[in-house]
Amino acid sequence: MAWVPPGRADDATRHRWRSPFRSEAFEWVGGMRASKGLWLWPLLLGGATWQRAAPGVPVAALLVWLLVVGAGYATPEPPTMLALALRTPRQFLRRRLALGLGYGALTAAPFLALLGAGTAGWGAALAVGLFWLLLLTLLILSKYAFYPNASHIRTTQGLVLAVSLLGAWHPAYPPLLLAIAGGLVWQSQRRLRAVLETNHYSSPLPDAGD
Numbered sequence: 001m002a003w004v005p006p007g008r009a010d011d012a013t014r015h016r017w018r019s020p021f022r023s024e025a026f027e028w029v030g031g032m033r034a035s036k037g038l039w040l041w042p043l044l045l046g047g048a049t050w051q052r053a054a055p056g057v058p059v060a061a062l063l064v065w066l067l068v069v070g071a072g073y074a075t076p077e078p079p080t081m082l083a084l085a086l087r088t089p090r091q092f093l094r095r096r097l098a099l100g101l102g103y104g105a106l107t108a109a110p111f112l113a114l115l116g117a118g119t120a121g122w123g124a125a126l127a128v129g130l131f132w133l134l135l136l137t138l139l140i141l142s143k144y145a146f147y148p149n150a151s152h153i154r155t156t157q158g159l160v161l162a163v164s165l166l167g168a169w170h171p172a173y174p175p176l177l178l179a180i181a182g183g184l185v186w187q188s189q190r191r192l193r194a195v196l197e198t199n200h201y202s203s204p205l206p207d208a209g210d
Contacts, residue, residue: 030073062108066136069136082192089189092123093189101133137158138160143157144192148195163176164177
């Protein structure tokens, strides 16, 4: 069959969806594909630009974007994927947070720029940006604190968001948020250690304090 055009078998591969994110950031790669987030982001940004005179619009767009990004951290990956990135639980979490917060900051920056250039000012934009990244941090930690139980992960993420958004003006909010973050860090390392040792994907791990 010499008349058949060469390379036809690769057509499906050539037209396959390609992610702009590094494969190591598998929550972003899979999450954006599943939620169509790469199509939603420019729509949210366009709406925020159109209504940039109203400070609440960029903030609302950021909240919607946080839910989209958080959905990528609501589904646990197979333990074999953890093994590929494993050093220690602490180092693993640092890498997940670095990737997640890095991409989060890049995608949130245009919304914050709109907020800062408007009537809210750059101080408010900085405060909103830091708070947004804090919420994303808690969502990432919630995933690994209850890995691999998807229902527990999603329930915890929902509770964390509810407490963080609804209780922001309560006097006990700062120590409560600190306690939540500390508990999630501790539970995440504990859970990762148990899962990885149970599945025998690595040699015994050093203590979390190493």
